[in-house]
Amino acid sequence: MNSFAFLDKAARQRGDAPALIHGDEVVGYRDFHARALAIAGNLHRLGCKPGDRVAFCLANSPRILEVIYGCFAGGLVVVPINARLHPREMAYIVANSGAKVLVHGAEYQAGIADAIDAFEGLAHRFCLEPADGASPYDDLTDARYALSSAVDVEATDPCWLFYTSGTTGRPKGAIWNHRMVRCVVMNYLADLHNIQPGEVVLHAAPMSHGSGIVALPAIARGATQVILEPASFEPKSLFATIERHRVGHVAFLAPTQIIKMLDEFEPGAYDLSSLNAITYGGAPIHVVHLRRAIAAFGPVFVQLFGQGEAPITITGMTARRHQELLDADDPRIGSAGQIRTDVEAHCVDEDDNPLPPGEAGEVVVRGDVVMPGYWNNPEASAEALRGGWLHTGDIGMFDDAGYLFLLDRAKDMIISGGNNVYPREVEEIIVRHPAVANVCVVGIPDPYWGEAVHAVVVTEPGAQVSAKDIIAHCADHLAGYKKPKAVDFVKALPVSGYGKILRREVREKYWQGHDSRIGGGAPVEAQA
Structure with a gap:
């Protein structure tokens, strides 16, 4: 199954419904579907073949999801790049992935131009606005060359390279295939938050990362996705947007963003009654902040623990379970939740021997949500996946009920x-x-x-x-x-x-x- 099928179904079932909202721009599901097929067709016209890589470096906008689903439709591999990287860091990812195409915003043009020698492997570059050396983004959406339908793919075909943040050494590209994307979609809906058709989902964190991944199950359910303006995170803008669009679900926040929300929260200043879920992850949140957040915004917090090598969910905790643990004054409110339904995980010692509950060690995981390896890096792949288990690099401890308490990164x-x-x-x-x-x-x-x-x-x-x-x-x-x-x-x-x-x-x-x-x-x- 090609991951484009999720958008294909949503366009048939909810074609006239708004899919993407960004400021005054509203893109319906039928138009979103058509633009993605046009991007796929135009990339093929330029010589891209299934399996070729297409990178993007974009601030949050509907263009991100158009490029992602255009790559899915064309059987191509999308390479999201963190929009805060230095141009030479962008160039490393482009070169390491072997991307033929780079799509970027106008704000990156000057930096790319200054480091253009580092981008020499690119065949084509597209910019959202006119720029020297780049073709206009509108060329990619020329409907004359649109595909009539998505290309056929195998479940094991790569479709996404997720580059690690690069806090140690050079970034590595975790390979995702179509089976993994399907797992991300179904597992999120089953174990974390069951997004409903027409539910309004808000993006307030980078869509090249966790927020953009949560967009996948939202599209599968035909939700309306609102992308926060301005690009930088401003809690009062977030609150106003929730009130204006009757947002039900905030797709993904880092703990630092939740703390910032608490700093600027004024009870009664905004109507936030539509909220039923705020997903957070990327790092543990201190219990004292979590308690304050639930007191301020209600029992709406959904936790996930995962990483680029096992996207979105290794363990998780629903909003309901948060409230139950809080009401019982249960210390497991400070955990990262329980192992998801179709994932295996435990802790191991330095020799990879499994540890019993209550003993701290490195968290290892296996299941269909785990990457097959790193792009063009067999040594790192073998190390990370030794023994058939993904070694997360996180030190944790499981209790008798399977709740994971994250203690730290092994290297820290x-x-x-x-x-x-x-x-x-x-x-x-x-x-x-x-x-x-x-x-x-x-x-x-x-x-x-x-x-x-x-x-x-x-x-x-x-x-x-x-x-x-x-x-x-x-x-x-x-x-x-x-x-x-x-x-x-x-x-x-x-x-x-x-x-x-x-x-x-x-x-x-x-x-x-x-x-x-x-x-x-x-x-x-x-x-x-």
């Missing part, structure tokens, strides 16, 4: 005086302090302990708190070896284009001048 674990410390656990305590808005805990070099636990804190506006106060607060809740040895205060923490705190960027400055990034390393000066 702090080893202090021979003791393992998971930053996530320390952060959960610090963020409970009323003066703390956000926090990132890292290990920094220490001549005695090897690594010392160190907290970098953002305070609430106007709040006064000292490092001594934070450490004392931790001492009330944590073993002595887990509390920070020191605390720095900053105005803001660095975040990725997807809203994740860049822990390694926070950590890196403390390790400059050391010959390694583990066990304290050794000062470079000491080696002279």
Whole structure:
């Protein structure tokens, strides 16, 4: 089954219904379907053949979904690029994927032109507005060359390359095939939120990432998808859009966005009564923030845990289960939910031996939602998929009921005086302090302990708190070896284009001048 079939059905069943709304632009399902087939036909006319890659770098707009479904229809492989990347980072993904075509917004033209040598492998470039060296996007939607129907594909044929964020080394392209996309669609509807025909779904996060993936089940159900204006995340604009369009479901938010919503929420200022689901993921959310969010916006939060290598859902928690756990004051409200219906997952030790419930280790997963491998990277594929299980790189623990508690990334674990410390656990305590808005805990070099636990804190506006106060607060809740040895205060923490705190960027400055990034390393000066 070609993944285009979901749009094909929606166009037949709800052709006159609005599919995509962005500001004053409204695209109906019949027109959306026709534009995607035109893109497929024009790409074929340019020499693209099934299996060829087509990249895009676009700010959120209907054009993103047109390109994705145009690639599906043509049997092509779509390569979404994070719109916040530097042009040379874009060029790396284009080159690594072997993309023949790049579609981009006018705002990227200058940067691409400055780094044009790095894009030399491209056969064609299209821009949403007139630009030197690029053809107009409208050429891709020329109806004269539209396909009459989608091409036939096999379930195992690639259709999407999802490039990892590249926080360690070069980004890697996780291969998705049509079977995986079908799993994403059906599993989301079955286990997380059952989107209904005509339901209004709002996109307020990058559609090259989680929000765009949630668009797939929304299209399968013939939902109306509203794309937030402006491009940058502004909570009051979000609230106004929910009120105006009677939004039922916010497709995907990072925890940092939820915290920002809480900061600007004014009870009664907007009618948010239409909301029945807000999906969040991409990073764990601190329990104190989740409780505040449910109190402010109601029992509407849906959690998912996944990654580009196993898109959207390894574990999840429905809005109803959130409320049940909250009402019971159950600590599992701080978990990442339970293993999804058709997924297997458990934790393993350093030798890949399965661990029983209650013991922490790396989370591994298998099922049809798992990628077959990384694009042109057999070594990384073999490492990630060893033993037939995807090794997620996340340290977690399952309890007896199958709830997953994420402790941290394996590579972020702090080893202090021979003791393992998971930053996530320390952060959960610090963020409970009323003066703390956000926090990132890292290990920094220490001549005695090897690594010392160190907290970098953002305070609430106007709040006064000292490092001594934070450490004392931790001492009330944590073993002595887990509390920070020191605390720095900053105005803001660095975040990725997807809203994740860049822990390694926070950590890196403390390790400059050391010959390694583990066990304290050794000062470079000491080696002279």
